[in-house]
Amino acid sequence: MRTLRLPTHRPPTTVGEILEEEFRKELGLTQNDFARRLGIDRVRYSALVNGRRSLTSDTARRLERVLGPSLQFWMNLQYMTDMYAAIHAPKSAEIEALKPLLGPGAIEKAGRIRENVGPARGTRKTSTQQG
Numbered sequence: 001m002r003t004l005r006l007p008t009h010r011p012p013t014t015v016g017e018i019l020e021e022e023f024r025k026e027l028g029l030t031q032n033d034f035a036r037r038l039g040i041d042r043v044r045y046s047a048l049v050n051g052r053r054s055l056t057s058d059t060a061r062r063l064e065r066v067l068g069p070s071l072q073f074w075m076n077l078q079y080m081t082d083m084y085a086a087i088h089a090p091k092s093a094e095i096e097a098l099k100p101l102l103g104p105g106a107i108e109k110a111g112r113i114r115e116n117v118g119p120a121r122g123t124r125k126t127s128t129q130q131g
Contacts, residue, residue, distance in 0.1 A: 004076055004079070004080055006080055006083055006084055006087075007084070011081070011084050011085075011088075012077070012080040012081055012084050013077070014051060014077065014081050015048060015055045015063075015074060015077045015078055015081070016048050016049035016050065016051060017049075018077065019034075019045075019048070019049060019063075020049055023067055031045055031046060031049070037066055038059070038062045038063065038066055039062055040059065040062065044059075054078055054081075054082070055074060055075070055077070055078040057071070057075065059074075060074035060075050060078075
């Protein structure tokens with residue numbers, strides 16, 4: 001699985017920017033015509049392009065079908081935009097001040113515990129079941 005790289009010096013390119021600059025304008029279509037080809041109304045398209053609306057999985061599927069790049073490509077663009085916004089949000093400093101409940105390595109430790117849990121909830125595997 002590829003790791004997504006979030007830009008640090010600028011906001012990531014949005015779905016709307018890609019749609020406008022790389023597809024709609026290149027195809028010579030109006031926003032109304034482009035939206036109609038996607039099976040959505042112009043208001044929905046315009047809100048997405050202008051950052052007033054996030055990409056939904058429904059719209060991402062439409063983009064995949066009509067334009068070609070995969071559903072995952074479109075959803076990753078939205079994910080990166082959302083992550084950047086969360087990291088740079090006004091409440092980010094408040095979130096950074098929260099104290100972690102679990103120490104370093106807690107996730108890995110929890111994973112090892114789950115591996116040893118048997119089929120019944122909360123029971124451990126016997127030595128004959130392990131391995």
